[in-house]
Amino acid sequence: VANTRVELIATGDELLNGSVVDTNSPWLMERLVALGLPVWRKTIIGDDHPAIVAALRLAAEDSDVAIVSGGLGPTSDDLTAACAADAAGVELRLDPATLKSIEARLSARGFPLSSNNRKQALVPTGATIFANRFGTAPMFELPLRRARFFFLPGVPREFFGLVEEILLPALSGLAATAPLRRTKVLKTYGLPESQLDQKLNDLPSLFPGLSLGYRTTLPENHAKLTTVGTTAADNLKAATVEARRRLGLNCFAEDESTFSAAVVATLLAHGATLAVAESITAGRIASLIAETPGVSKVLRGGFVTYTDETKHALLGVPRELIAKHGAVSGPVAEAMAVGARERAGASYAVATTGLAGPEGDAHHPIGTVFTALASESNVCSIGHRFPGDRAGIREFAAYAALDVLRRDLLTRSS
Amino acid sequence: VANTRVELIATGDELLNGSVVDTNSPWLMERLVALGLPVWRKTIIGDDHPAIVAALRLAAEDSDVAIVSGGLGPTSDDLTAACAADAAGVELRLDPATLKSIEARLSARGFPLSSNNRKQALVPTGATIFANRFGTAPMFELPLRRARFFFLPGVPREFFGLVEEILLPALSGLAATAPLRRTKVLKTYGLPESQLDQKLNDLPSLFPGLSLGYRTTLPENHAKLTTVGTTAADNLKAATVEARRRLGLNCFAEDESTFSAAVVATLLAHGATLAVAESITAGRIASLIAETPGVSKVLRGGFVTYTDETKHALLGVPRELIAKHGAVSGPVAEAMAVGARERAGASYAVATTGLAGPEGDAHHPIGTVFTALASESNVCSIGHRFPGDRAGIREFAAYAALDVLRRDLLTRSS
Numbered sequence: 001v002a003n004t005r006v007e008l009i010a011t012g013d014e015l016l017n018g019s020v021v022d023t024n025s026p027w028l029m030e031r032l033v034a035l036g037l038p039v040w041r042k043t044i045i046g047d048d049h050p051a052i053v054a055a056l057r058l059a060a061e062d063s064d065v066a067i068v069s070g071g072l073g074p075t076s077d078d079l080t081a082a083c084a085a086d087a088a089g090v091e092l093r094l095d096p097a098t099l100k101s102i103e104a105r106l107s108a109r110g111f112p113l114s115s116n117n118r119k120q121a122l123v124p125t126g127a128t129i130f131a132n133r134f135g136t137a138p139m140f141e142l143p144l145r146r147a148r149f150f151f152l153p154g155v156p157r158e159f160f161g162l163v164e165e166i167l168l169p170a171l172s173g174l175a176a177t178a179p180l181r182r183t184k185v186l187k188t189y190g191l192p193e194s195q196l197d198q199k200l201n202d203l204p205s206l207f208p209g210l211s212l213g214y215r216t217t218l219p220e221n222h223a224k225l226t227t228v229g230t231t232a233a234d235n236l237k238a239a240t241v242e243a244r245r246r247l248g249l250n251c252f253a254e255d256e257s258t259f260s261a262a263v264v265a266t267l268l269a270h271g272a273t274l275a276v277a278e279s280i281t282a283g284r285i286a287s288l289i290a291e292t293p294g295v296s297k298v299l300r301g302g303f304v305t306y307t308d309e310t311k312h313a314l315l316g317v318p319r320e321l322i323a324k325h326g327a328v329s330g331p332v333a334e335a336m337a338v339g340a341r342e343r344a345g346a347s348y349a350v351a352t353t354g355l356a357g358p359e360g361d362a363h364h365p366i367g368t369v370f371t372a373l374a375s376e377s378n379v380c381s382i383g384h385r386f387p388g389d390r391a392g393i394r395e396f397a398a399y400a401a402l403d404v405l406r407r408d409l410l411t412r413s414s
Numbered sequence: 415v416a417n418t419r420v421e422l423i424a425t426g427d428e429l430l431n432g433s434v435v436d437t438n439s440p441w442l443m444e445r446l447v448a449l450g451l452p453v454w455r456k457t458i459i460g461d462d463h464p465a466i467v468a469a470l471r472l473a474a475e476d477s478d479v480a481i482v483s484g485g486l487g488p489t490s491d492d493l494t495a496a497c498a499a500d501a502a503g504v505e506l507r508l509d510p511a512t513l514k515s516i517e518a519r520l521s522a523r524g525f526p527l528s529s530n531n532r533k534q535a536l537v538p539t540g541a542t543i544f545a546n547r548f549g550t551a552p553m554f555e556l557p558l559r560r561a562r563f564f565f566l567p568g569v570p571r572e573f574f575g576l577v578e579e580i581l582l583p584a585l586s587g588l589a590a591t592a593p594l595r596r597t598k599v600l601k602t603y604g605l606p607e608s609q610l611d612q613k614l615n616d617l618p619s620l621f622p623g624l625s626l627g628y629r630t631t632l633p634e635n636h637a638k639l640t641t642v643g644t645t646a647a648d649n650l651k652a653a654t655v656e657a658r659r660r661l662g663l664n665c666f667a668e669d670e671s672t673f674s675a676a677v678v679a680t681l682l683a684h685g686a687t688l689a690v691a692e693s694i695t696a697g698r699i700a701s702l703i704a705e706t707p708g709v710s711k712v713l714r715g716g717f718v719t720y721t722d723e724t725k726h727a728l729l730g731v732p733r734e735l736i737a738k739h740g741a742v743s744g745p746v747a748e749a750m751a752v753g754a755r756e757r758a759g760a761s762y763a764v765a766t767t768g769l770a771g772p773e774g775d776a777h778h779p780i781g782t783v784f785t786a787l788a789s790e791s792n793v794c795s796i797g798h799r800f801p802g803d804r805a806g807i808r809e810f811a812a813y814a815a816l817d818v819l820r821r822d823l824l825t826r827s828s
Binding site: 015016017018019020021023026027028029030031033038039040041042043044045046048051055058192193194195196197198201212213214215216218224276278281282283284285286287288289290291293295296299300301302303304305306307309310313314343344345357358359385387388389390391392394 | 627
């Protein structure tokens with residue numbers, strides 16, 4: 001087969017009632033992608049015998065590898081071994097080596113062997129057993145029609161240990177034949193997803209084997225470029241160059257890098273320092289750039305001035321200016337930026353003022369935001385209208401203020 | 415049918431490569447459980463036309479309700495509407511009302527309608543369309559064999575909004591026959607999960623039909639009380655009173671209420687105002703309490719002073735004090751709080767200084783934080799040592815600073 005089809009099945013009522021989020025699977029998915037074995041389907045099934053058997057039978061038809069987790073514990077709702085035997089049409093048998101190791105584990109902790117624990121040593125006839133040094137449940141492999149099935153306990157510590165020690169080495173043979181795959185994530189701000197797609201959607205016709213995907217984590221939009229085949233690395237490099245050329249300054253970072261890191265790196269590269277004056281964002285801008293280590297070299301200081309009075313007292317915004325234009329206005333945003341820059345002794349300052357809701361005012365709809373940028377020689381402001389709820393509007397405002405600064409610095413250098 | 419079979423299908427490559435954890439589904443599962451409609455199967459499928467069609471066809475056989483999320487965006491990897499039409503054996507049609515609302519949304523932000531956006535108005539013939547006031551993608555319902563299918567966008571903000579406004583009301587008719595079930599979430603700060611469990615684990619023996627669950631979203635630990643049966647509401651009320659008695663001030667909020675809202679409400683109730691002086695948290699404290707609408711009545715002002723120089727220049731912390739004790743010290747935290755309180759004219763101030771890493775200094779390990787609280791009559795500081803990475807340490811520090819204030823105010827009133 002050209003593409004090995006790998007699927008995951010996780011069992012357990014707790015994964016279906018919202019009380020536990022299955023974080024085993026995303027962790028495993030990442031490792032499988034790195035091996036060149038991406039997962040094509042993931043299913044969660046409760047502690048329900050017929051439903052588990054049906055899911056196993058479906059996987060036996062549809063996949064080459066099925067990795068099943070959960071339901072191998074000692075209690076009455078642990079059904080997986082019996083379901084595997086039913087799906088394969090075989091009996092359960094007692095595995096003496098597993099029983100011995102369970103007994104040894106328990107006696108080391110001073111517990112006797114209970115009939116529940118004895119149940120954990122029952123495995124489907126024909127299964128290959130792997131010793132589990134992380135807990136009492138056995139891990140086993142069972143062939144079933146098209147698929148190789150691997151059964152693992154769902155307890156995270158045991159699951160992680162067995163995946164690293166046994167599962168991934170067992171699958172690496174399959175991976176050798178899987179096609180080479182490389183990915184690059186380009187992170188953008190300032191383009192709606194539809195425009196991002198319009199800028200990039202003909203790239204797969206220019207670069208053979210390239211595929212595109214998109215993801216939105218507001219206010220960021222990400223494009224993911226994937227190439228497959230022996231020239232994947234070269235193709236990806238060329239496609240990335242072309243994509244970045246088209247995206248221009250809208251693209252602020254690649255892969256694991258962040259907007260915060262991009263702003264801090266740009267400030268550092270220009271020997272610039274920053275002050276912030278925040279009304280609507282109320283600390284979010286400072287907090288956002290402080291996510292990046294080393295920010296103390298560029299962040300001179302910040303002011304949260306939520307009220308007219310503190311805009312005047314802490315930043316020196318003239319009371320008449322607020323009375324004339326209103327606190328939510330370009331002139332007030334500019335005066336905030338100028339005041340913050342001077343007081344903190346920074347080369348640049350950004351400022352925000354606006355309405356995040358849920359209540360608006362008589363003059364502006366919710367989502368109205370003014371951002372300002374001040375430097376030694378200049379000050380300017382921009383009016384925005386952001387969509388979404390209170391949290392979304394504040395996040396858009398924080399990005400907008402910093403993005404004007406980032407673009408200004410990058411344009412300066414070119 | 416005695417039991418309505420509900421299943422979830424989420425689509426998107428990003429959910430299968432480990433880069434995004436699907437948190438929409440656990441959130442929805444919890445709400446469906448509360449309605450008496452637990453999910454029996456959850457499937458994730460990539461952006462793969464035949465695989466999505468197969469999953470829809472399987473659900474049409476196996477379930478009474480299928481809730482499908484993702485793949486309704488404007489880009490070429492958004493396939494769900496076309497897959498739904500294929501699975502139902504119908505054509506796509508252009509929905510004029512949806513097209514109109516997409517056009518209006520885009521033009522409000524100054525963007526023209528692209529051919530991609532036009533694609534979002536294509537829906538399967540025979541589908542019932544629900545207006546989506548949270549975004550451009552339409553939500554629709556389509557009957558298919560045994561199942562009623564509901565299709566929703568996967569973008570969390572749109573998904574959450576449409577579930578609350580349209581999906582749950584549409585399903586509540588089905589839920590009428592399910593046993594009565596009531597839940598209460600108690601949110602705590604300051605108790606490790608094991609201690610929380612020790613305080614509450616005998617409650618099920620005292621209140622018949624009560625079950626307990628725990629969930630950690632650092633730095634918060636939540637306990638969830640669930641009761642079932644005709645007296646569920648009364649039992650829950652009595653169990654909640656007892657649980658809150660045992661948890662005391664560690665419990666800051668119930669259900670959907672937040673730590674931010676609890677702090678703001680406490681300040682309002684005492685007619686108190688707040689100033690913040692932030693070094694390690696760098697705006698996170700101000701930003702956290704500003705999540706709550708109406709915060710302008712209590713938040714007088716904030717200072718982000720990341721460097722020794724701004725601690726002196728903006729807050730008046732004496733240079734000798736920093737030289738003597740170091741910037742990461744109780745005396746400096748106290749001087750920051752005193753300076754912020756005076757300059758912003760607030761009745762209280764909180765301050766933070768510490769080391770979030772990744773680099774430490776010669777005197778303190780990473781995670782060392784000092785928080786301070788200043789009032790008109792008093793100032794005090796506390797030294798902490800928080801676990802985790804940079805982001806976690808900063809979040810713990812923000813909570814710790816505000817929690818001292820919250821407890822101080824609540825103790826004052828009793």
